[in-house]
Structure formats: structure tokens, C-alpha cells
Amino acid sequence: MTALVEPRAAPLLRPARPSQAWLLPTMLLLPSLAWITFFFLAPLILMCWRSLASEGFSLETYSVLFTSPLFTKVMITTVKTAGIATVFALLLAYPLAYVLTISGGKMRALILVFVLIPYWVDIIVRSFSWLILLGDNGMVNKALMGLGIIGMPLQLLYNPFSVLLAMVQILLPLTTVTLFGAMLRIDRTLITAAKIHGASGWQAFRTVFFPLSLPGVYGAGLLVFVLALGFYVTPALLGSPRETMIAQTIMVEASQLLDWPQASAAGAVLLIITTSIAALYNRYFSLDRLWGGSDN
């Protein structure tokens, strides 16, 4: 059936052309990478550079920083506040994320709306609303006085309590969603298996689900902690000078004192801290997970 005709001289073995395979993706990525390099990385490098060279190369700004009692105190306050806020955010987000995990479609969507809408409201508004609630004339004080529990309004504002209350509320959506994502990955048939073998609901949770959720908890915790370190609006609005966090100090150095090298140094220190923690996070938890990518 086949007439065996010699094919016209087409080269039998074509040279392999792997070199062209990367041309298109590179061109597609170049604009965004170039933009990030120019508008994000370059400024960061410039800032680090400015922290060093006010009169020739010197580490003077850093030595001032590290010997300054104010700076030390602010850093400690920042880390403490961020840490406590993270812990509370995790404590509150965990049951919320758990309920999201076990809920069906409609319930889940409803809860997610509640969780995500605040996320869309800007940080100023959210911090500011606490001002209204916790003030001397605010709802809380009015209610307590109305019920006769107290005679004089409580000083609920401008202390660590108000700062933390607002911070936790602001961090909660992200914490919940991150934990939820991690919990979704836990194989729930394992819990069923545990129950079949005699574990009660609580035991199954304690011995199977909770340990499996811990990596997710650590991951969410790291992420939230890093974000909490950089908070500005909330402590500025709701805290007293004793609750000052590092972002406020840098702001003052830059915009009021106009001490750019000093501000840059503090910024560089903060940058190094957050980058290290983010690198730690990236090492153990692939960022891909945050937006549902897989490993290919």
C-alpha cells in the first residue's frame, strides 16, 4: 500500500534547539522584574547606602543606634508588642480557621465575608474606630457606667491594651486565611480513622488534627509577626509614647528631624530583621501555597 519514495533532502537529524525555549518567558518576565528592581530594590539599596555614608564611609549611625537607650527600648517594645499580638491573633484565628475548615460551602462563604470585609477597610479607619469605642465617652465606658459597674470612665486608651486590641483585630483576617489554607491540606480521613479506632472527638483533635496543624501555625505566626513589626498607624493613634514602635521612630527621624542617615540606619536594621524572618519562612513554607500554586 505504501509507495516507498525517498523523501526530498530534508535533514534527518535536526540540531536540537533548546536555546530558544527560554526566550519567551524571559521577555514576559523582564518588565515586571525590571520594575521591581528599579522601584523597589534600588531604593532599598540606596537607603542602606545612605545609612553609611554621611561623611565618607562610616558605621557611626549604627553605633549611635545600638548605644542609644531609646532605640533599644523601642526595639524591645516593638518585638514584645508584635509578639504578643501574634500570639493572640493565632489564638483567636485558630478556632475561626477550624470552623472554616469543617464548614460547608454556604457557611464557609458567609464566615469568609465577615473575615475579609475588615481587610478591605483601611488601617486608619480600623484603628480610629477603637478610638471611638474606647474613649471616655465611648461605648464601652458608657455601657459600664450605665450598668453601674464603674463611677468614673476607665482610661482604656493610650496604653498597651488598646494598641494590642486594635492590632490583633487588624491582623486577624490574614492570620485566619493563612491558617485556613494550611488546615485545608490536612487529610481529614485521618481524623475519621482515629475515631474509628476509639478516639473521641476531642481526642482525635488533640492527637491527630492539632499536631498536624502546627506547621501551619508556625508559618502563619512567622508571617504575621513580620507584618506586626512594621505597624505604624495603630501604635501612633492608640498608644502613649511608652508604646512607641520602631516605625514611628523612623518616621520622626525622617520627617521631623530630617536625619536621613540615622533614619536609614534604623530602617536598614528593621529591613534586615524582617528579611531574615521572611527568609526563614520561605525556607520552610513555600510561598506558592499562599496563592494556591503547586510545585511545578
Added chain:
Amino acid sequence: MTELAAAAMANGAQLRLRQLTKAFGATKAVDQISLDVPAGAFVSLLGPSGSGKTTTLNLIAGFLTPDSGDILLDEHSIADVPPHKRNIGMVFQSYSLFPHMTVGENVGFPLRMRTRLSRQDARRRIDEMLALVQLSHLGDRYPRQLSGGQQQRVAMARALVSHPRLLLMDEPLGALDKKLREQMQIEIKRIHRNVGTTVIYVTHDQTEALTMSDLVVVMHQARVAQVGTPRALYEAPANLFVADFLGDSNLLTATIAQVRGDELAVEIGSGERIHATRSAAAASQGSDAVVLIRPEDISVTATGERTDGRDVLAGTIRDISYHGDTFKLDVAVGADVLKVRVARERGAGMERGDRVFLTWRSSAVRLLPAGDRPGDAGNQGEP
């Protein structure tokens, strides 16, 4: 040349693959594949997932560039031609109809892209195609308003509207249920006979390949295990993989005990000897081989006496299962277990543990090379 063949030559392209290779990283998805497809033929690429059949199709389509080797359409090399210029039609498993276009617009798409037909001519061609796939009245509907089978037919009409000389089909019936699949198989064959284009059809379903194709290319681990007509592949498989992949088979490891011209005596696991004729597999005394006997070729006989020169083996029924019109028996012969089918009346009297005698036509025995690695493009045509 017959009229039919001449017509096929006119409408269908001759396709050649020459030592086509494509690797992804360290793994070879397609390894030195060579193939000659006659004009107008319906050829299936059959194999398990990972065998390289879809990669081969994508290479022919042009979505992948081969690392080495060539693809020739009507003796012209198309390996360097981009896919939108190759002038072939393609049908996908998920139909891939454009959701924002009507059925008519979908079918007319290749005409818009490739030709400069006037609106009337295009309209006429579209109507022609819709009539061919028996969907004339649905031209103004949207794909989402059609059933799966209808959508697949629209996909075929779209693929054929510009009269391509090659049609590629990538497991087009995989998403349909059994009954619909069988109907569509008949449809596709009818359309093929009507149009005469060359078809390359990828499937993992051996029944589909056997019933629809002029030629079947069995693929295994990036290579061609065997090429042949459905009958040739079923009745004369060239290697272990093809024998096992198509249909039910009994495969017994054996050693060649004696060679007498074209007659061989082969010793199977139980120590007994059966006879086979020399086939393409190399055979020398003492070498290993695999014996293939299809279950439908084995019959249960009354005595252990050899009659008409047929071999007889004694065995014990290990298991018996009821299949409506037949019983399937697992018969232990030494260490081997042979699958046998018996008619309902016979099987009704049998029980596990019964001693039976099995016999077969000597021509039903086939010798295969031991080991799994299929050779390169095996026999074409009858053995």
C-alpha cells in the same frame, strides 16, 4: 490503483515520522519514533498513559518541537513549520469549542483564519460540514447549550471545514459515557469514509483502536512496540507487551527444548512440553521464550489423550466465575495458571478442584521473545 485509493490519495496526506525524539529534562517522552502512514488511512496511536502517544501527536501538530528527527507531510518536512501554518485539523478530548462563538462561528473559524472565502462560500461550506455531522439545525446555538456528543461533532466539523489532509484526534471520546462512545465511534468512521482525510487517533482504549483503525501503532515507554492491522496485532503480536496489552492472554515462561526445522518443542514451567511453530522471534535450543495462547483458543477436552497431533495439558480448576454466557476458569498447570473460557452448559457442571484437560489448535500457539523491551517499529502487515 483502485478508485477508492485514488480518492484517498487526493484527500489524505501521506505522513512520515523519521526518528522523532523529544525529551523533557532527563526523561525521553518520545524515543526515535519512525512511522509511515499511508494516505487516507485511519491510524491509531494506542498505549497506556506515559507511553508517548500524546507527545507524538503534539509533535505532529507542532505544539512541541522535536529534539531531533523529522516530520514529513506529503514528502515536505514540516518540523520547522509553526502549528498555525501546518494546515491540519484537530479534535481535543475536552472539545475546546470557543464558548463565546456560536456553533456556526466555531465551525467557520478555520475558514476565517486560513482562507479568503466570500461570505456566501463560507456559509455554504459551514452548512456542508454541519450536514456531514448531522447537526444542521444547531448552527445558531452556543456550545454550552449542546450535549457532549453534539459538541464533539461540532469539533469535528470545525476540524474538517477547511478540508485538511490530516486530522489529529486526541482521545476525543474519553469524556463520553460508554454507549455514547460506541455511537460516536461509528459516526467518526462514517465521516472518515466520507471525507477521506488521513487520521491519527490517540487512545488508550484497545477496543476502540481495534474496531476503528486501518493501522494500529502500539506505543510503550516512548517507543513503538508494534505497527500493524488490528488483526495482525491481535493474532500475531511481536512481543510480550503487545500480547498482554491487547485482549486477554495466557503468557507462560518457557525454554526452547528442541528445534526441528520450523517445529519447536517448548518446555513450560510444569516440565511438560508443547509444540509451536517458528515465528519472527529468534529461537535456539536452550533460549528463553514466552508462550502465548489466547483463552478463547483453549478448549476443555474429555481425555488426556493427544488427538490430531494437538497438545493436551492436565490441570486443576483453581477458580471459576460466572459471566452470563460463559464461565471463566483459572486452571493451574504446575506453577502456571491458565485462563480458559467455557460455554455456559459445560461450565455449569464444573467445580473448584476438578481435574480438567486443556487442548488447542497448534496454530494458536505463539512464541514471543522473552523480556519486555519492544523492538523498533515491528512488522507491518500480515506475518
Added chain:
Amino acid sequence: MSTIAGRLGLGAAVLAVLVYLIFPVIVVVAISFSSGNFLVFPPPGFSLRWYESIAGDPEWVSALWVTLKVGSLSALIAVLLGVPAAFALVRHVIPAKALLNALILCALVTPPIVTALSTYLFFVPLGLVNTVVGLACAHAVSGMPFVVINTSASLRSADVNLERAAVIHGAHPLWAVLRITLPIISPGIVIGAIFAFVHSAHELLVATFVLGGVGKPVAVKIWSGVQATSDPTIAAASAILIGLAIFTFASAAATQSLAKRRTA
């Protein structure tokens, strides 16, 4: 959690947390309609006067315009940069995937004060301070991840064979991407753009440094207002921002379901 008490306890805890989350939003919106002069909750009466005062104040109106301009421009840039990047990440095999992820992570996790300070120092010699364009360029950096994430998600769920079907039947590959794939993934792109816009509208610190003077956007104006006055104008402005967020959120959801219906 199989006991009734356990279930109730969990339910109560969840409810409490949800109230904790939503309540501030309700407070602010309620006060924006207050007829009273002070930031008191619950408000004494209903009135639209604070919204009227914003509408009549040229500074507020101009601030809203600036926010719109900066937001739209940064969203546009984010789309132009992010969509091709999403294609590269989803459709192609790239060796430096991990590096890219790290880069994007950096942009999301860097403290805003650091970004603000460094951007300002960088913009001064470039003359980009006090320009809408400058701020938009800076905001585009943090808006980009939103576009990339949402476009990637859309791309991943789109049928790649649709593009192939177009190409094999004669369409030029670029035509197929523009006319077949882009319309299909446009919901993802739009949602990403909306996220980028809202993010820009809310952003405070970079905006303070780069455009904190004469032509400041709403976020900066609210911040200076919050620290200075205590009348509900601030609440009204904040409520406008909330309304903007909810509006864009709702239109995103509507776009998605509309697109689903077209291609179901």
C-alpha cells in the same frame, strides 16, 4: 468536637470573634451619619452633613481625585507588568521560580516605613517627589503581586486547549492569546486590578513621603485629620473609602459570576 457543649462553645467563640472583626466597621459607618458634633457612638441622630461638608470642601474633593488618579494608574501599571509575568509563571518552566517567589515575598513583607523612606530617598534626585506619576509607580510595585496571583489562578483553571484549538486551525499564536485566552482570564485580571487599586487607595506611608504635601490623597488627609480634629468628617471620609472597597469587591464578585455564566 462531638459534644454539644464543645460545639456550643466553639460556636460562641467564633461568633464573638466575628463581632470583634466587624464591629469597628459598623461604628465608623454609623458615626459618619451622626447628627452630633463629636465622635460618639451610638450617634445621637441621623444626618448627612458630614458628607455634604466633604463634598463642598475643595481640599477633600481634590484629595479624592488624587486617590482615583494614583489608584487607577498604579493598577494599570500593575496589570501591564503582572499579566505577562503570570503567563510566564504558569505556562512556562522557569528555573528561577524560587527566586521569583522570594522577590514577591519581599515586596509584600517589607515594612511600609522602610519602603516609604527608601522610595523617598530614591525619588528626590529623580524629581519624582510630589508627582502623581511617582506615587503611582511606587504603588504599582505592591499592587503587582495581587495581579499576578489572581491572573495566575485564572490562567491555571483555563483550558489551554482552547488556545491550541485556535492555533492549529490557523490563528497566529499571538492572536490566539489576545482574542481567546485573555477574554477568558479577564475576570482574574480585573479582580487583581481592583485589589491593586484598593491597596493604593489605603496606602499611607509611601503616600505621605512622596505626595504628602499639596496634592495629597485621601488616606493622607484622613490621617492628618484624625490626629488633629475630632469631628465626624473623618468618619464620613473613612466611610467613603469603605464604600469604595465594598463597591469594588461587589463588582469583582459580579464580574466573576457573569463570566462563569458565559462560559459554563
